[in-house]
C-alpha cells in the first residue's frame with residue numbers, strides 16, 4: 001500500500017486471492033475504501049508475480065469474466081512468466097480479453113511505480129517447471145523490503161543473495177520447512193528449499209543482516225505453532241516469523 005500515492009499492489013495471486021484483496025482494502029495504511037461495485041483496477045493498481053507455481057499465480061482465476069472482470073489490470077511478470085501466461089489457457093484468455101495488461105519486468109532494472117514506491121526484480125534460483133522465478137526489492141521512501149518466498153538454495157544466484165541482503169532493511173525469506181525431517185516419505189530433492197535451521201546458521205554467520213522474517217511456511221512446519229520450541233530457536237537467533245496481517249513500514 002502506498003498511502004502517499006493512494007495506490008495498492010499485491011505480490012503473488014494465491015488461490016485465496018479474494019481474501020488478499022479483502023485484507024488489502026482494510027489495510028491500516030490504505031486510503032478510503034472504494035464504494036461497492038467499483039471496478040477492481042480502480043482500487044488494486046497492480047499484481048506482481050514471482051513465478052508459475054500454483055500457490056503464486058492461480059488466484060488470477062478471480063479476475064476474469066466469471067469474477068471481478070478486471071479491465072487492463074497491470075500484471076508485472078518476468079519474460080518467461082509472460083510467455084507462460086500468454087501461451088496457456090485459461091490464463092491466455094485473461095490476456096487476450098484485456099482483463100490483465102502484462103508488464104514485462106527485466107531483472108535488475110528498477111521500476112518506478114509512484115513518487116514514493118519503486119521496485120527492483122531479480123532472478124532467484126528455484127526449480128523451473130514452467131517459468132523462472134523473481135524476487136523483489138521493494139523500495140519505499142526510507143526503507144527497502146526484500147521478498148523471496150521461494151528459493152532452492154541461497155547460493156549461486158546471478159545477483160548474490162548476500163548482496164541483495166545488503167541492499168535491504170528487512171527481508172521476507174523462504175521458510176517452507178524448518179528441517180527436512182518434516183517431509184516424511186517425500187524426497188527432499190522433489191521440493192528443495194533451504195531449511196530454516198540451515199538459513200539461521202548461514203545468516204547468523206553474517207554481519208549487518210537486515211531484519212529477517214521467514215514466510216511461505218509449509219503446513220508441516222512447526223513454526224506455525226507460536227508456542228513451539230522451534231519458534232524459540234528462531235527468535236533466540238534474532239529472526240522472526242512473518243504473521244498474517246503484519247506490516248512493514250517503508
Ligand SMILES: [Zn+2]
Pocket residue numbers: 051053126150
Ligand atoms: Zn515455487
Ligand SMILES: [Zn+2]
Pocket residue numbers: 053055056149150216
Ligand atoms: Zn511457493
